[in-house]
Amino acid sequence: MNTATLTSALGAIVPEAAPAHPASAARCEATPAKESDMASSTPTQTAAPAPTAEPGTPFGERAGQFFRAVIPPCLGFAFVIGLWALVAMSSADFPGPAKTFDAAVTLFSDPFYRNGPNDQGIGWNILSSLKRVAVGFGVAALVGIPMGFIIGRFAFMNSMLEPIISILRPVSPLAWLPIGLMVFKAADPASTWTIFICSIWPMILNTAQGVQRVPQDYLNVARVLNLSEFKIITKILLPSVLPYMLTGIRLSIGTAWLVIVAAEMLTGGVGIGFWVWDEWNNLKVEHIIIAIFVIGIVGLLLEQLLLLIARRFSYGTN
Amino acid sequence: MNAIVKVENVGMVFETKKGRFVALKDVNLQIRSGEVVSLIGHSGCGKSTLLNLIAGLTLPTSGVMLCSGREIAGPGPERAVVFQNHSLLPWLSCFENVYLAVERVFGAKEGKARLKERTAAALEMVHMTHAAQKMPHEISGGMKQRIGIARAFAMEPKILLMDEPFGALDALTRASLQDELIGVMEKTGATVVMVTHDVDEAVLLSDRVVMMTNGPAATIGEILEVKLDKPRDRLALAHDPHFAECRGAILEFLYQKQMKKAA
Numbered sequence: 190m191n192t193a194t195l196t197s198a199l200g201a202i203v204p205e206a207a208p209a210h211p212a213s214a215a216r217c218e219a220t221p222a223k224e225s226d227m228a229s230s231t232p233t234q235t236a237a238p239a240p241t242a243e244p245g246t247p248f249g250e251r252a253g254q255f256f257r258a259v260i261p262p263c264l265g266f267a268f269v270i271g272l273w274a275l276v277a278m279s280s281a282d283f284p285g286p287a288k289t290f291d292a293a294v295t296l297f298s299d300p301f302y303r304n305g306p307n308d309q310g311i312g313w314n315i316l317s318s319l320k321r322v323a324v325g326f327g328v329a330a331l332v333g334i335p336m337g338f339i340i341g342r343f344a345f346m347n348s349m350l351e352p353i354i355s356i357l358r359p360v361s362p363l364a365w366l367p368i369g370l371m372v373f374k375a376a377d378p379a380s381t382w383t384i385f386i387c388s389i390w391p392m393i394l395n396t397a398q399g400v401q402r403v404p405q406d407y408l409n410v411a412r413v414l415n416l417s418e419f420k421i422i423t424k425i426l427l428p429s430v431l432p433y434m435l436t437g438i439r440l441s442i443g444t445a446w447l448v449i450v451a452a453e454m455l456t457g458g459v460g461i462g463f464w465v466w467d468e469w470n471n472l473k474v475e476h477i478i479i480a481i482f483v484i485g486i487v488g489l490l491l492e493q494l495l496l497l498i499a500r501r502f503s504y505g506t507n
Numbered sequence: 508m509n510a511i512v513k514v515e516n517v518g519m520v521f522e523t524k525k526g527r528f529v530a531l532k533d534v535n536l537q538i539r540s541g542e543v544v545s546l547i548g549h550s551g552c553g554k555s556t557l558l559n560l561i562a563g564l565t566l567p568t569s570g571v572m573l574c575s576g577r578e579i580a581g582p583g584p585e586r587a588v589v590f591q592n593h594s595l596l597p598w599l600s601c602f603e604n605v606y607l608a609v610e611r612v613f614g615a616k617e618g619k620a621r622l623k624e625r626t627a628a629a630l631e632m633v634h635m636t637h638a639a640q641k642m643p644h645e646i647s648g649g650m651k652q653r654i655g656i657a658r659a660f661a662m663e664p665k666i667l668l669m670d671e672p673f674g675a676l677d678a679l680t681r682a683s684l685q686d687e688l689i690g691v692m693e694k695t696g697a698t699v700v701m702v703t704h705d706v707d708e709a710v711l712l713s714d715r716v717v718m719m720t721n722g723p724a725a726t727i728g729e730i731l732e733v734k735l736d737k738p739r740d741r742l743a744l745a746h747d748p749h750f751a752e753c754r755g756a757i758l759e760f761l762y763q764k765q766m767k768k769a770a
Binding site: 406407412413414415424 | 562588590598607611612
């Protein structure tokens with residue numbers, strides 16, 4: 190088995206996905222891709238723990254906990270907004286926080302309007318981007334996860350495909366966009382195609398690694414019991430690979446959300462990426478700033494959703 | 508005496524990066540039906556290797572291993588194993604862990620209700636009925652090992668193999684599990700081979716104690732018959748002269764004849 194190579198390849202994916210959500214970069218480093226035994230390495234990292242107050246703790250202490258949890262993030266935001274206001278004051282083109290906020294209020298008061306193909310509400314733009322991500326990502330899961338199982342289970346397939354994956358993985362998915370345009374002869378499937386390409390690598394590599402790291406103990410149990418191949422897959426392989434698979438999915442969705450913005454800028458149509466570019470052409474800089482926040486928040490929500498699912502499938506530590 | 512397991516001139520050589528490592532050489536052992544045999548020796552003497560060979564998890568590089576007259580070609584449910592680290596599947600409840608084994612062994616001939624009865628009976632035997640629906644990570648190490656033992660006994664194996672079953676437990680839990688095991692063995696009349704490095708445990712539980720020489724090329728040094736009546740009571744045995752004699756013989760073997768040079 191070529192675990193070492195796959196591990197290093199995987200290690201490289203983590204920092205790649207990290208910039209998606211700088212706030213969560215530290216958490217990305219703690220993915221199960223790292224060395225540690227399987228059961229305890231499920232992605233159970235938690236965001237800043239909510240202040241859990243025991244009933245009966247004195248009010249002062251509880252208030253203290255609350256402020257320790259809430260004040261620092263608020264200060265962080267205040268600092269950034271203050272800096273932004275300062276920069277905006279010294280520049281004629283750059284809109285300040287107040288102007289941007291007003292624009293956001295107008296924008297979100299009617300998110301779902303349609304005035305022709307190039308002028309639609311921000312809600313439609315976000316939804317069509319999400320739809321592309323969902324389709325590309327779903328097809329990538331359908332192809333990538335079985336492939337990961339095959340690579341993880343058969344050393345021959347691993348040696349055969351590992352060099353190809355190593356060459357293709359570092360390529361920016363946007364380089365595949367022209368191929369997509371050529372094959373599908375339309376912009377929409379081409380951007381979905383780039384999502385497919387960028388999502389598939391983490392899924393293949395993480396699944397393969399999960400399969401290779403099924404603890405020998407569990408396999409010994411299967412051997413002593415003489416379990417059928419079907420039982421081995423359903424009772425042992427799948428449950429023990431699942432946390433790795435979910436990590437792959439989480440990394441994929443982070444990258445996919447990064448890539449869709451760039452892909453849509455190039456292909457046009459309806460979508461948050463295209464919208465950013467369109468607003469730049471309209472010189473509505475405040476809308477670009479709004480888009481940056483929206484993209485960040487949607488990305489964060491996607492990641493949190495997957496963390497939630499992953500936590501559901503982490504079987505405690507052994 | 509009818510031997511369930513026969514080990515004849517077995518040798519085991521591992522190919523490592525540093526070259527050939529001879530773990531076992533010329534091992535001869537017969538295990539009779541219904542007897543409890545302990546394998547004892549210093550760490551690295553190949554006692555676990557011998558157990559894995561009987562289990563069929565590894566195959567010997569020379570010699571013959573027979574179980575009920577048939578060559579051991581791989582693992583099978585008639586030779587159940589209790590692993591040192593319990594090896595319960597963390598995504599199945601305690602009941603499901605035992606049921607998985609029961610279903611595999613009896614599923615072809617018996618109905619679901621009967622299989623569930625067997626599972627419940629096995630849990631009852633180790634006094635773990637209350638934890639049947641708990642997940643393995645919710646119970647203590649000693650309880651996990653009880654479930655591991657229940658899983659092995661539920662398969663009604665011809666021979667039960669235990670690899671340091673209590674090695675990872677504290678002394679008090681270990682004692683109570685040993686007593687539990689004495690009770691279960693008494694009830695089932697099981698044939699057991701157990702790896703241990705605990706002299707008291709070996710004498711308390713076994714009919715014969717197989718003492719192994721130090722590796723590399725380890726083999727069986729001496730075999731001690733423990734002629735104590737069963738069931739045994741740990742408190743009564745504390746002052747039994749034969750118990751002390753057996754204990755002394757093993758200690759002498761381990762610490763005089765096979766003193767391990769400081770590593």
